[in-house]
Amino acid sequence: MNSTLAKGHWSPATGHPMVPQPAVITHVQPEAHGVMTYTLGFRDPAVGEAYRFHPGQFNMLYLPGIGEAAISISSDPAEPAALRHTVRIAGNVTQAISRMEAGGVIGVRGPYGNSWPVDRAVGNDLIIVAGGIGLAPLRPVIYHVLRHRADYGKVTILNGARLPADLLYPQEYDDWRSHDIEVVVTVDRADETWKGRVGVVPILFYALRPDPKRTTVFTCGPEIMMHFVVYEALARRVPKDRIYLSLERNMKCAVAFCGRCQYGPTFLCKDGPVLSYDRIEPFFTVEEF
């Protein structure tokens, strides 16, 4: 009888794809009200050495007893050892993370998802459109462009936030501008300190005359904002397959088991979160899809 049990290979915990790696918070940078950037270093040097990510990918951040949340990586892909996440307080996990300080330990697994197609966009003009926390997953693209500036034509960043105090990374805009990047900033509602533009992000397109033959649009922000970004880009004849969006859905596993991040044919955790508009067009305007 075939009664011998396979022995010794059963280690579901260490072998489970959802086991996080401990990482130490080395720095906490307040960014805006309820938004902080955490710099992380893996506790296990071998894990840190091997870790690489592409712009637009995300990690699952875990706190024992609290849970896990999918958070985009907001740092420079050329410096994977200085792994940073910009976290906005939204749920119980991000709330608990916001109470942590440098020296605290957090679980990390990833990176997951696909990335902004920075290689496909080589030779193109780039329009990077961000709303609110949506700038966080786009910042790695900006860092990539800074390092490979000659690979791209005209680069424009259209960035907006609800209030001036909500703008992310304002201290970096001058550096970006010094690399021949146009940074246009707007807020939905101004306060007495604000001397810049007021209005929603998509209207910043009004001043643009992109060349449809050589323009790529990357956008991340509230879905309603992205609807109008797509509208404005299409109105300027940017091809559908050159308009890329980063979509958000709830993710519980990030390895396509939990089913929550489905967007039509795609699982955003593995086929996304970055999708070109031609792939999502049939669903993008369907209510409650």
Place this chain on the structure above:
Amino acid sequence: MTEQTPLLGGQVVISKPALQQLFDALRTAGYSLIGPTVREDAIVYDEIAQLTDIPIGWADEQAPGTYRLRRRDDQAHFGFVVGPHSWKRYLSPPSLRLFATRRTGDGFSVETSNDPPPRYAFIGVRACDLVAIAVQDRVFVEGPVQEPHYKARRERAFVLAVNCTEPGGTCFCASMRTGPRCSSGFDLALTELDDAFLCEVGSALGAQMLSAVEWRPAGAFELSRARQAMADALTRMGRGLNTHNLPELLYDNLEHPHWANVAERCLSCANCTMVCPTCFCSDVQETSDLVGETAARVRVWDSCFNREFSYVFGGHLRPNTRARYRQWLTHKLASWTDQYGVLGCVGCGRCITWCPVGIDLTQELAAIRGEGQL
């Protein structure tokens, strides 16, 4: 005869009481037998030991929103079809601890489970469910990431399949081309004849298990009777579904007014997804002790019909039943093919039977196709 091992792919005949010998052989080999048994007026899958534990002489009458057991006039061993349980209950349990973590002075450690995974022998797996298992294999082991708990259970499982000769009132496996005959994915497959079982050997392990059972080679008479029973079963399906261009049909009708019609009846109770043998969606929850010293990641079945399922910061993406039912059916019969290369429905009919208001996807699809009258 009992000293020999039958040939792979061969057909043998075993008497009905001899099935107990097979059960004994499986138990001796270290398997937990999971098979059909009567509990709370339904046939469910649970641990069994004896041949008498299975619902001999029982039949199930199924219709939209209706399931009743009745006594049969004969002593058929497998004279019923499928109940509210499916094998996913054992391969991907409703609640499963994935791993545990323990707080340490400077962080946390991950705790390993040393318990070997269970070794199941599934007794009485129907053709539709064999295909359903193969569908879930694509989700959990054939993708880029393998789920180790599912994989370990699956690899160790012994499958004793049963060909359906009496399809149920909500069955439509013929439409989905998944049954009623078991074509692959089993170790042994039985066809119940009046006085014996015809047994097809599907694997070397199946052949090996038969060596402890009294059997004789199948004769032409038994083979033809089984063939005839299968052919008859094909014509007696309780339901039918036009599968022509299903993905296109659904993708082209995301705003069809019929979704609102279904939503007037659907309770969004999630029963259909719980009984579905291919539905795999889950939630992952954190459980911890009161002081937060130890915690565990626990995966529990979830459903696209639950409100929380579509929650993102800022609200629920599918607050209305119309969108949830559309998500479910469009996933099953359209996007599933994009994701896994096969449809997500095997025609088992469970979602029709166990829907408390009797929503019948074959009728809803016909209505969307413009063929049905509701």
